Amino acid sequence: MNFDFSDEQKQMRDEARKFLSEQCPPKAVREVLDGKAPYDKALWKGLAEMGFLGVAIPEQFGGAGAGHLELCVIAEEMGRALAPVPFSSTVYLAAEAILIAGSDAQKQKWLPKIASGDAIGTLALFEGHGNPSPKAVKVTANGGVLNGVKKPVADGAIADFAVVAARTGSSGRESDFSLFIVDLKAGGVEVKSLTNIDLTRGQAEITFKDAKAEPLGTTGEGWSVITQVLDRAAVLMAFEQVGGADRALEMGRDYALDRIAFGRPIGSFQAVKHMLADMYVSATLARSNCYYGAWALSTNAGELPEAAAAARISATQAFQHCAKNNIQVHGGMGFTWEFDCHMYYRRANAVALGLGSLSYWEDALIDRMRKKNAA
Amino acid sequence: MNFDFSDEQKQMRDEARKFLSEQCPPKAVREVLDGKAPYDKALWKGLAEMGFLGVAIPEQFGGAGAGHLELCVIAEEMGRALAPVPFSSTVYLAAEAILIAGSDAQKQKWLPKIASGDAIGTLALFEGHGNPSPKAVKVTANGGVLNGVKKPVADGAIADFAVVAARTGSSGRESDFSLFIVDLKAGGVEVKSLTNIDLTRGQAEITFKDAKAEPLGTTGEGWSVITQVLDRAAVLMAFEQVGGADRALEMGRDYALDRIAFGRPIGSFQAVKHMLADMYVSATLARSNCYYGAWALSTNAGELPEAAAAARISATQAFQHCAKNNIQVHGGMGFTWEFDCHMYYRRANAVALGLGSLSYWEDALIDRMRKKNAA
């Protein structure tokens, strides 16, 4: 048994951390936070050059062909650095959807562009409030064109293309849904940026008016692909969340060591020590659940649905917990714009929702465990 | 506004506390805990003599005719002292059911006996696992006799009579249910003691085999009476719970002041201080909710259902929280039989269930708030 990343994977993590600490310091994140740029283009290019965008894309499609464990390692570092780039939408959602359901031609068209940083992609699934559910999809696909409104779409305002879930039938069953690839720069597409709590990652509303759409995968099998994509993305996003949680914990720990009150470091007060200990506990539990998710993802194990839900729940909780209590450890200073604490708090609360909320995944986990139990 | 007990009521509390500290010290509770007696008969007599058993029973029926606020005050002290007597079953359940639904003759027959300590009563509602629900009642009443099994029945093994919920129809509606008074010492009644986690208060299984039963209230209105009785009992029991919570908090506080570790009182460590502060917070919130419940109970206000549920939830949580963390403050010693901590832990977890579980009342509270909101 070796329930750990390999030395090569750890080396890749070190490289990614070094690269991001140089190319994506908090100052760079703040450029996007403060609205000076929609995302960090230089960083995006750099990530492509490092081979990180295509790490899990096969070599024949322009990627590094490494695998999903390597992608998990990169994801953690992206989360740690709060990288303000459309990594998750492009790599976890769009690329994975194409990898799962794309034709060879589609893979040839999009995957190399993703790996090279030339195409930003996303998944357009949601239509207003609510969680992933076929019932909630109202956008229609008819005669090769889409009509309707998607909202929110992560990184929708900067994306070149989107994988869109649309209704192709009216049987009232899951087989009513199919996926399409839409070139967002083409006609019939209107994109509007939406303000969201995480100012370092954009959200958008996309309106399709007879927008040309190319089917992705078999008609009527869209929902099954969506489910697979969400499970994979859940594991990858969980690594981002654990990276963020760890960094928030570290920030809190460092501050507790440095900051003096009542003549001694605040980290010598049990209230602060134990708060940090509890943050460590939740971050550790999340990391361990994530490792299991990574194993299931990389081996395409039958346990993936359950492992993905567990990783997602645990990492969401840990990041929210660590981010909010990092502010608390910092006291008043943690509540200033100047300190970085709030960037983690914003991100923690935003990524908790993007693939479906905590409640949604809680329910999904028990459903999956129950099925396994019955089987 | 005077959202507090009156000076006379507070004086009654002081009297009750003094009486119980003398007549019901932990040593007396342990007589029952250790199985040496099914309940404290001397204490029961004493409570009757003090007028506490009939405090809310009108004078015409042999009571003190004081009222429910006075009963709340006594209930808190009973909970504080962990009084090992059938007070709650007799006074909150049986007496209240008769007060609400009894004929004048029934009141004349039973209430004076309750007030004088000559009759122990209870409510026989449950039939196996589950919460209060008409669906769960299988015991039938036909031709003046009952058949079926009730379990658990609080204080059932020492009770002289029981108010029994039974099925008198088969329409599938609440109107199928009626209440009866059954003399448990008469024929057709078999009583079996059941072990339960609170060794200071008994539970029993009662089997009725053509047991003679006298209708209590109008046939078909049993469920409405049950609901009223449970709401009233919820407030009264919540006072017991707050009394227990307060005492557990006090025990923890005292131990934290006396016990030295690492050269200083353990109460000087923030982990212990803050645990006790949190216990104080939950006990205080519960007390305030209970006061509102007491007001609603004593004025028979339309807010009673909501107030009773809030008091019940809050007091259940507070007592469970204070009882378990009182053990934690005491460390290893708190886990010995010799220390009294476990008696509060046992009681806290048992009374949390007797009128329906926390989950049941959570659901009830929101139902009631929602109805009020819609109205």
Add this chain to the structure above:
Amino acid sequence: MNFDDTPQEGAFRAEAKAWIAANAPKQYEEELRKASLGRFQLKGANILEVAKAWQKKKADAGWACLHWPKEYGGRGSSPIERVIWQQEEGPFGRLSSMFIIGHGMCGPTMMAFAGEEQKRSYLPPLASGEKIWCQLFSEPAGGSDVAGLRTRAEKHGDEWVINGQKIWTSGAHYSDYGILLTRTDPDVPKHKGLTMFFLDMKSPGVEVRPIKQASGASDFNEVYFTDVRIPDSQRLGTVNDGWNVSLTTLMNERMSIGAGVSTGFPELFDFCNSLMLEDGPAIENRAVRSKLANWAVKASGLKYTSMRAISALSKGERPGPENSIGKLVAGSMIQDVAAYALDLQGAAGALSGIEDAEVAGKFQAMLLRAPGTRVEGGTDEIMRNIIAERVLGLPGDIRVDKDVPFNKIPTKGRN
């Protein structure tokens, strides 16, 4: 046990109600009612101006600072009358937020320590809202350790010269006066070398800079002092006795009960009553109901704890540190409530624009503002210490700096 007014209370309530009905700025009532943590605005109006106008109107009719003596601009009311006023003022009371520091802390401190002439001159315009006061205690290096402040006051003849920096000063940018805690002797232990003053915020050398908060808003300021001169006549209390003076101020802060702490529960309950989830109304979902019930009893517990405190007040009892539970419970609760409201919205819960987000982004604003509530006016940890020490009588934390000269206390944890 009852919620009824006494005849006098009833009469007072009727008078207050009638006056408010006739005079309150009704055009803002709806917006004031809908305000929630992190979301408070009046469309097309300047809140400060509206607030000042309302306060002046109240003062002119004798409804300002009710519990203050009449000669200082108050009404000489009993504490319970003040509570009744607050109940009747309802949402319009939210317009008092910029006066809370002045009325609740600076005023009482002036009343206890200023000279009679100063009181007659400074207090009435403070009561009427014509002059706004702020409180200058907190410093970057201080935090929860208020007495660890470093702003120096040095005596030069009849004046004191102030140098240093304050932080978290609410309303400093629109304040006319402030009370200021300074260090006058760094060679003695920290609590023993402090002195309190009041000063004109327009004095030369005072510079106010807004702090941008994590939420993006700016409710607080940093205030820099460069050779600011304060006449010795504006000293409050004796030299080096500032810590005791400040305790009066802080004690009065706690007296301000009934102002009410926001838990977010009423907003969440309303939201759940109208929200449809995938599988039906949110309010019928058992998981939602369980969460709501747990928050409901906290919210009602706080409400009735406050009622109990008011009852104590009406009997002439002094509310104690028990009131610390309000902020402690509400602070982390509103943070959890807001996060859960977003969770119920699914992916769209991240949207925060008034146009795009559910219920105009109310819960998103609440979430971003909430971390501040767990810190301002005493962190959760300080609140638990207060409860443990002052209510339960547990020992204080070990104070390693208690007998150490202030200038010998370390300032950095790691080298």
Add this chain to the structure above:
Amino acid sequence: MNFDDTPQEGAFRAEAKAWIAANAPKQYEEELRKASLGRFQLKGANILEVAKAWQKKKADAGWACLHWPKEYGGRGSSPIERVIWQQEEGPFGRLSSMFIIGHGMCGPTMMAFAGEEQKRSYLPPLASGEKIWCQLFSEPAGGSDVAGLRTRAEKHGDEWVINGQKIWTSGAHYSDYGILLTRTDPDVPKHKGLTMFFLDMKSPGVEVRPIKQASGASDFNEVYFTDVRIPDSQRLGTVNDGWNVSLTTLMNERMSIGAGVSTGFPELFDFCNSLMLEDGPAIENRAVRSKLANWAVKASGLKYTSMRAISALSKGERPGPENSIGKLVAGSMIQDVAAYALDLQGAAGALSGIEDAEVAGKFQAMLLRAPGTRVEGGTDEIMRNIIAERVLGLPGDIRVDKDVPFNKIPTKGRN
């Protein structure tokens, strides 16, 4: 990343599996599998006898104390082999509970500090279960402050005379030997005046009294020492260096990973899968599902944290204090899980008799036993301190007794 054995590991696992299949006391397998916290019994059999027989059988075939050197009764196995053994032994491993202290703590301490002849004489029968050892550290006045112990050892010639009282001694009533921490110099600070010994529990003057626990059971004892004589040759480590010796013992305690901490989750999940509530199956109730999901990820998080530790072990890394999270998380979780299982049963949840209660009163027994888990082997608070200090590098608590002679430390908080 994989869960696969290396070829050697696979071969070892196959050998262990085959031997266990052929030799384990299968007649108890079902009961051992169903055991849960607070509920462990073998009908019609004496657990101690069954356990000793199984341990002896293992020892005779070379499967006892795998990681110990062969000359002391072990197998000289690698840490990962020990873990594989535990996995294969499965429910039969629960029969080792009375040997854990001896094998995990006393044995390693003997190995580090006893003479060679003593090791060869005492360790093999300890490994084989023929002799059971206990650990005598805790005292009534000590609690979390282990070094605050008062049991005196005074030198008389070649012997030490012991007087005092120990508490929380697991298995003292069936133990043959014990390791004993004593105070040999009360005039120096507390950590500096301790000395460690091992002794025959049948020595004159040793009296063992069972402690009745809050749960009603008696897993622990008090041990009284009255003029008990121990030869100086049974001293472990130098005089007054007992604290350092005890650290070896306690460090080895933490090395015992993989033993697994009980969270109660599998039991609760099974229960919910079969339970019918008023309105349908419990497992379909959203409130139940939400609670289950939160516990599920804690349980799986602990499971995979343990897997990570085992992987580290198999690479020759030493597991660190990170393992402290297991007991911390599981302790309060099992208490909450048990309380919730009762809640789901409604009023009948209070019943605890095997005949009358749901699932034979398993959760009731768990609830009553659970408070002990939050205390034994280090309270939750001590565990958080360990994580904060040893993992995160935060400062230790302020030690007011560090430089104070032991006999000058106060013993009572209030007068």
